[in-house]
Amino acid sequence: MDAIAAGLSLAIGPLAAIYAINAIGLNVQFGYAGLLNFGQVGFMLVGGYGLAISVAVFGVPFWIGVAIGLLAAVGLALLLGYPTLRLRADYLAIATIAIAEILRLIVNTKSLVNFSGGSFGIPSAVTDNIGFSDTYYAIGERFFALFGSTLAGNFFRVGFLKIDGRGLWTMIVGWTLAAIFAFFVWLLMRSPWGRVIKAIREDEDAARALGKNTFVFKMQALTLGGVLGGVAGMLFVLLPGTVSPNVFLPILTFYTYAIVLAGGAATVTGPILGSVVFWFLFGAIDNALRNSSTFASVAGPMVLGLVGLGLMLVMIFRPQGIVGNKQEMILDV
Amino acid sequence: MSDRSRALESVSAEPGVVKPDPVLIVDSVSKSFGALRAVDVDHMEIQRGTITALIGPNGAGKTTLFNLLTGFDRPDQGTWTFDGQSLKSLGAHRIARTGMVRTFQLTKALTRMTVMDNMRLGAGNQNGESMTRAMIPSIWAAREREVTDQATELLHRFQLHHMRDEYAGTLSGGQRKLLELARLLMSKPRIAMLDEPMAGVNPALTESLLEHVKNLPNEGMTVMFVEHDMDVVMDISDWIVVMGQGRIIAEGRPHDVAQNQEVIDAYLGAHHEDTSVYDQGPVEIDHDLALRVAAGKTA
Ligand SMILES: Nc1ncnc2c1ncn2[C@@H]1O[C@H](COP(=O)(O)OP(=O)(O)O)[C@@H](O)[C@H]1O
Ligand SMILES: [Mg+2]
Numbered sequence: 283m284d285a286i287a288a289g290l291s292l293a294i295g296p297l298a299a300i301y302a303i304n305a306i307g308l309n310v311q312f313g314y315a316g317l318l319n320f321g322q323v324g325f326m327l328v329g330g331y332g333l334a335i336s337v338a339v340f341g342v343p344f345w346i347g348v349a350i351g352l353l354a355a356v357g358l359a360l361l362l363g364y365p366t367l368r369l370r371a372d373y374l375a376i377a378t379i380a381i382a383e384i385l386r387l388i389v390n391t392k393s394l395v396n397f398s399g400g401s402f403g404i405p406s407a408v409t410d411n412i413g414f415s416d417t418y419y420a421i422g423e424r425f426f427a428l429f430g431s432t433l434a435g436n437f438f439r440v441g442f443l444k445i446d447g448r449g450l451w452t453m454i455v456g457w458t459l460a461a462i463f464a465f466f467v468w469l470l471m472r473s474p475w476g477r478v479i480k481a482i483r484e485d486e487d488a489a490r491a492l493g494k495n496t497f498v499f500k501m502q503a504l505t506l507g508g509v510l511g512g513v514a515g516m517l518f519v520l521l522p523g524t525v526s527p528n529v530f531l532p533i534l535t536f537y538t539y540a541i542v543l544a545g546g547a548a549t550v551t552g553p554i555l556g557s558v559v560f561w562f563l564f565g566a567i568d569n570a571l572r573n574s575s576t577f578a579s580v581a582g583p584m585v586l587g588l589v590g591l592g593l594m595l596v597m598i599f600r601p602q603g604i605v606g607n608k609q610e611m612i613l614d615v
Numbered sequence: 616m617s618d619r620s621r622a623l624e625s626v627s628a629e630p631g632v633v634k635p636d637p638v639l640i641v642d643s644v645s646k647s648f649g650a651l652r653a654v655d656v657d658h659m660e661i662q663r664g665t666i667t668a669l670i671g672p673n674g675a676g677k678t679t680l681f682n683l684l685t686g687f688d689r690p691d692q693g694t695w696t697f698d699g700q701s702l703k704s705l706g707a708h709r710i711a712r713t714g715m716v717r718t719f720q721l722t723k724a725l726t727r728m729t730v731m732d733n734m735r736l737g738a739g740n741q742n743g744e745s746m747t748r749a750m751i752p753s754i755w756a757a758r759e760r761e762v763t764d765q766a767t768e769l770l771h772r773f774q775l776h777h778m779r780d781e782y783a784g785t786l787s788g789g790q791r792k793l794l795e796l797a798r799l800l801m802s803k804p805r806i807a808m809l810d811e812p813m814a815g816v817n818p819a820l821t822e823s824l825l826e827h828v829k830n831l832p833n834e835g836m837t838v839m840f841v842e843h844d845m846d847v848v849m850d851i852s853d854w855i856v857v858m859g860q861g862r863i864i865a866e867g868r869p870h871d872v873a874q875n876q877e878v879i880d881a882y883l884g885a886h887h888e889d890t891s892v893y894d895q896g897p898v899e900i901d902h903d904l905a906l907r908v909a910a911g912k913t914a
Contacts, residue, residue, distance in 0.1 A: 466750065475745065494744070610782065613727050
């Protein structure tokens with residue numbers, strides 16, 4: 283029972299919301315447009331660092347920092363897309379996975395310590411900077427005040443979830459944004475634009491032969507998905523109020539793929555449900571292992587394996603994902 | 616024969632011959648893959664408003680020529696103009712927008728999209744294809760209705776309307792060919808380049824496909840198509856261009872070509888038609904085709 287409670291807590295918490303946003307972005311790229319972006323974590327990184335560095339190191343206002351984080355994600359999409367999107371699909375895949383790792387190594391570089399905080403991250407003693415999340419939580423404080431409550435130092439209960447004010451604020455912001463983004467994806471994908479995007483996934487040459495400038499469409503899909511990754515990355519660093527290179531590991535991208543596939547690729551609600559299911563499994567299994575005398579010591583490494591097993595079960599019973607279309611799946615020729 | 620082939624009556628049957636009213640003019644277009652000269656066309660003109668068949672043994676370079684002309688591959692050299700406009704430096708989608716639209720030898724039905732969406736995709740000038748405008752349906756709703764009406768009419772004509780909401784992947788091979796042709800017509804092309812539109816289609820549907828292709832010139836379209844079935848070629852073509860080893864080895868009206876010794880030789884020395892496009896397998900003689908060409912058989 284404890285495990286279920288732990289799973290449900292994680293499933294609705296801020297992290298699940300952040301991953302839902304990330305997955306909505308990846309779903310635009312991979313699910314709808316068929317673009318193999320294996321470096322979604324790179325978009326999170328430039329979003330998070332873009333915000334943190336500009337606010338904490340250069341002292342620009344918070345919203346400008348947000349804009350810079352978004353622009354950094356757009357810039358990364360253009361940088362990745364321009365040389366690769368005219369080539370075979372695998373070039374994008376290789377470029378994305380490489381750039382994401384390179385970015386992580388760059389911000390980790392010792393010589394950039396006064397800029398990115400190096401391996402210490404931001405804020406850190408080295409950069410001696412102001413907190414980049416202050417404005418974010420000040421807004422949260424005003425929001426909580428509307429309900430006669432306070433954010434700082436306060437604890438809340440949401441179902442099984444016990445969460446502090448800061449976490450609850452990111453949870454609210456995160457799920458709200460996830461819903462808004464899902465709505466926009468729904469709008470886009472039922473439009474003629476979305477039709478071209480899906481056609482490119484099915485057969486790019488067919489779309490070109492009908493006069494569609496597929497390069498531009500692919501760039502747009504890559505950029506949109508990347509910007510959503512950037513937003514996820516900003517929330518990801520705002521939640522703890524710190525940023526460090528060691529959290530932007532390639533595995534974040536693969537969690538996000540698992541979420542998209544489990545939820546149902548090329549569906550509007552799939553990434554959201556996928557994130558809920560993924561983090562439920564993660565929370566529940568982690569809790570169960572930690573509370574068992576036999577497995578407590580190996581809980582860390584075992585969680586991922588068992589989460590993978592859980593997702594495999596999901597895929598066995600619903601190969602198209604939780605909300606995916608079975609027929610579409612079968613027609614995958 | 617038809618009015619349009621009357622214009623070709625006085626044209627002599629020789630490779631690279633000049634036409635009275637060419638819509639497509641190809642000059643010195645060549646393409647090599649390694650040591651293999653896949654396409655090497657000195658001069659070719661396609662008469663406006665006619666149906667021209669492009670024939671030749673497998674590996675003759677027909678598909679490659681289509682790829683070059685429609686921007687899906689780059690020639691090593693050469694120029695070509697469509698209605699006076701040079702297409703040499705345009706990308707595939709730009710060429711399609713000039714009105715030169717192609718289909719593919721291997722059908723490209725977009726399987727996980729509905730038949731209707733396949734059709735709608737074909738239409739040009741869709742303001743809803745702009746990412747920003749796409750989010751406000753009221754901007755593109757009117758154009759979408761037009762497109763849908765046009766698609767509905769074509770689907771009826773191609774007897775696919777009952778499938779409009781099905782995934783294209785549920786269609787039979789022949790129906791997919793029909794869909795591809797109907798989708799091409801959505802873009803209102805001025806010249807349709809059809810790469811083996813009848814291949815793998817059952818006889819019943821072949822008839823229907825043929826009728827549609829035959830009708831295209833009546834709508835002001837020029838048609839260039841690749842086909843192996845000589846009955847079909849002889850039946851619907853106003854003009855035939857024969858390729859062999861990348862070059863144009865003969866041209867003429869159906870009866871000219873049927874009597875052309877070079878054509879007969881080319882077919883007798885040809886590789887047998889193979890399922891694989893790039894197969895360079897054992898040399899076999901396409902007896903059936905060769906004999907029918909040799910016999911000057913027309914439909
Ligand atoms: N992309 C390619 N790479 C290498 N060789 C090719 C390629 N495309 C076509 N070829 C070769 O070019 C020749 C012409 O092929 P193709 O144009 O497909 O002939 P056709 O359509 O007349 O059967 C063949 O020998 C084929 O093997
Ligand atoms: Mg071919």
